[in-house]
Amino acid sequence: MTKGITPFLWFLFGAGGMISALLFPVHILLIGLAFPLGWLDAPDYESLRSLVIHPITRLYLFVFIFFPLFHWAHRFRYTIYDLFQVKHGAQQPIALLCYGAALLGTIIAAYTLLTIG
Amino acid sequence: MAETIKLTVSRYRPEEESEPTFQTYDVPYNKEWVILDALNYVKDQLDGTLTFRWSCRMGVCGSCGMMVNGTPTLTCAVPLSDYVSSEPIRIEPLQFFPIIRDLVVDMNSFLGKLSSVKPWIIRDDEKPPVEGEYRQTPAELDVYKQFSMCINCMLCYSACPVVGLEPEFTGPAAIALAQRYNLDSRDQGAAERMAVLNEHEGMWGCTFVGECTNVCPKNVDPAGAIQLYKMASATDWFKSVLLPWGSKK
Numbered sequence: 001m002t003k004g005i006t007p008f009l010w011f012l013f014g015a016g017g018m019i020s021a022l023l024f025p026v027h028i029l030l031i032g033l034a035f036p037l038g039w040l041d042a043p044d045y046e047s048l049r050s051l052v053i054h055p056i057t058r059l060y061l062f063v064f065i066f067f068p069l070f071h072w073a074h075r076f077r078y079t080i081y082d083l084f085q086v087k088h089g090a091q092q093p094i095a096l097l098c099y100g101a102a103l104l105g106t107i108i109a110a111y112t113l114l115t116i117g
Numbered sequence: 118m119a120e121t122i123k124l125t126v127s128r129y130r131p132e133e134e135s136e137p138t139f140q141t142y143d144v145p146y147n148k149e150w151v152i153l154d155a156l157n158y159v160k161d162q163l164d165g166t167l168t169f170r171w172s173c174r175m176g177v178c179g180s181c182g183m184m185v186n187g188t189p190t191l192t193c194a195v196p197l198s199d200y201v202s203s204e205p206i207r208i209e210p211l212q213f214f215p216i217i218r219d220l221v222v223d224m225n226s227f228l229g230k231l232s233s234v235k236p237w238i239i240r241d242d243e244k245p246p247v248e249g250e251y252r253q254t255p256a257e258l259d260v261y262k263q264f265s266m267c268i269n270c271m272l273c274y275s276a277c278p279v280v281g282l283e284p285e286f287t288g289p290a291a292i293a294l295a296q297r298y299n300l301d302s303r304d305q306g307a308a309e310r311m312a313v314l315n316e317h318e319g320m321w322g323c324t325f326v327g328e329c330t331n332v333c334p335k336n337v338d339p340a341g342a343i344q345l346y347k348m349a350s351a352t353d354w355f356k357s358v359l360l361p362w363g364s365k366k
Contacts, residue, residue, distance in 0.1 A: 006317075006321050006350075007315075007347070007353065007354035008351065008354050008355075008358075010321070010347050010351055014344075014351075078324045082278065082282060082324065085282065
């Protein structure tokens with residue numbers, strides 16, 4: 001009754017969009033603006049490091065990276081299709097490239113988060 | 118009524134010309150008129166050969182949709198005064214549809230898509246009339262009412278870039294109509310409709326541009342209906358993977 005893994009890829013896209021919209025602004029505000037501009041006292045290296053190596057933080061960062069990467073892959077794939085009027089025959093390599101890049105990023109993120117600390 | 122306003126109207130007379138051309142008309146500026154009134158003035162007073170569809174002139178029949186200054190618009194629902202500053206007003210047939218004549222487009226592909234989603238109440242077994250009607254509470258009505266307000270004006274098809282790129286795409290109004298029946302407490306046909314719409318040409322053609330919802334004169338929100346559909350399909354997918362023995366009916 002379902003068409004391949006399209007619904008699953010769309011679910012990753014939807015979840016990634018929500019996570020990006022909810023969490024990215026917080027991180028950009030804190031790390032991109034508040035700390036460098038001195039609005040808030042920046043945490044020192046050791047306290048940030050101990051935060052990052054906590055298992056819940058690692059899991060959080062994985063979710064924070066994994067879903068938005070697949071959100072990007074899906075959006076970028078359809079942007080390429082529409083921008084360059086890609087016909088059905090040539091669509092599959094582009095899809096593989098997009099989701100492959102997201103998968104690679106996910107693997108690198110997972111490896112980094114597992115081995116950090 | 119001393120002032121006039123210019124309408125630049127797309128003309129296409131297949132027996133005379135191979136491509137649409139533009140013709141400009143001066144019509145009196147009446148601030149109580151809508152765009153359709155101005156077109157009817159042209160038809161009645163200036164040029165009886167101008168061809169366009171209209172019927173109810175009150176936003177119910179959905180016949181008078183056209184491109185006004187490049188935007189899909191229900192011409193009976195927008196006042197002429199909104200366009201005074203952007204004169205001449207450019208009026209063209211709805212884009213992405215074949216033109217039959219002047220402002221009249223061929224709706225056949227749209228009608229085929231509408232019927233493809235089985236927009237009627239489907240029951241596994243009909244109970245005999247003596248057992249009475251299928252009753253519904255006001256709360257159950259509210260669940261689908263918004264999606265039942267569609268008047269088939271086709272503005273959403275003309276606004277959707279995916280419809281322009283992929284003529285086979287089922288499109289906003291038909292998917293919203295499918296959702297209207299799926300959400301109806303009396304209906305049992307969701308699986309049949311899902312089989313039609315779970316194709317690339319069905320709901321998955323949608324890239325969530327959202328213009329369909331922006332142009333809808335009845336606030337149906339077809340883009341929302343399509344997202345609901347995608348969520349339902351994703352739920353089905355997880356069920357079929359995690360509970361493979363439960364979803365095979």
